[in-house]
Each structure stands twice: as structure tokens, then as C-alpha cells.
Amino acid sequence: MVKALNCPNCAAVFNPSDKSCEYCRSYIITTDSKQFTYDLNEFKPSYKKIFFHKIEMGNNELPICSGIANIYYSATKSDGGRLLLTNQRLIFCAHALNMNPNLYWEISLKDVDRVENDLNLFISQRIKVFYRKGNETTFVVYGGKTWIAEIEYAFNQY
Incomplete structure (x- = not known):
């Protein structure tokens, strides 16, 4: 630290x-x-x-959970960083050691249709975020089931 x-x-x-x-x-x-x-x-x-x-954080926005994550493009390409879930949005920021250290991704929870869990190498898990407009983004995270539960909780709570 x-x-x-x-x-x-x-x-x-x-x-x-x-x-x-x-x-x-x-x-x-x-x-x-x-x-x-x-x-x-x-x-x-x-x-x-x-x-x-x-x-x-925005007005009345509070963090719910965060963790190490990779934004997943393909089996050979991803960017590492941190994923943050708030009561209003899901945010990914790449860490400085990436080829693209300024990568920033976010989506409002209002624009998320659903999230799904997928196994990735038995250690970590993928979560897929599906947008209401039809796109999707995949993340490799630790504790994918926990992430899914927290995101669903945020949907229902806020």
C-alpha cells in the first residue's frame, strides 16, 4: 500500500x-x-x-464493491485494472501498466439489461454485462458469483 x-x-x-x-x-x-x-x-x-x-462519485452515489478485473476482448487480449460497482453505475479503470493506461469504461445501471456469469480457467470468472441497446462487455474478475449478486442487488435497491 x-x-x-x-x-x-x-x-x-x-x-x-x-x-x-x-x-x-x-x-x-x-x-x-x-x-x-x-x-x-x-x-x-x-x-x-x-x-x-x-x-x-455523483450526488447520492455510493460504492458497493470493487475489485481487480480485466476487461476481456479475446483469449489473447485484455486490459487489467479495477472494477467498481456503485448504486448508480459500473466503472472500469485500467491500471498504469497496460498498453492503454488511460482506458476508462462506465455504464449507468439504468442502461444495463442483465449480467451473466461464465467460468474462466477455474480460478476467476467472467461476468458479461449486456446493455439495453444490444452491446455487451466482458470482465474477468475474482468471485464472479458475488459480483453478479451485488449487481442484481444494486438493480433492485436503487
């Missing part, structure tokens, strides 16, 4: 173990976990903004 980072809101140095910036009171989520589910009671109304790494 990094010992100090800069706040994506005000650029002040903060310690990730503090979880919030002491200067602007933004809540900054940083985790290297393979998969992590957030306790929504942890997000206090006093936090001015909530960030997942450098992605700012």
Missing part, C-alpha cells in the same frame, strides 16, 4: 489509512484487495465528496 497520496479533490497529501482528507473532508477509497464490499454506514453525510481512486 502506498504510504501517502494526494487528494483528488484538493491535492493535499493524505495517508490512505485515514480514508479522508483532513483539509477538504473528501472521502478517498483506495484498496488493493482482490475484491472488497463496502459498508455503506461508513460514508458519513459530512464527507464533501467521495472518490474511488481519482473517480468522483
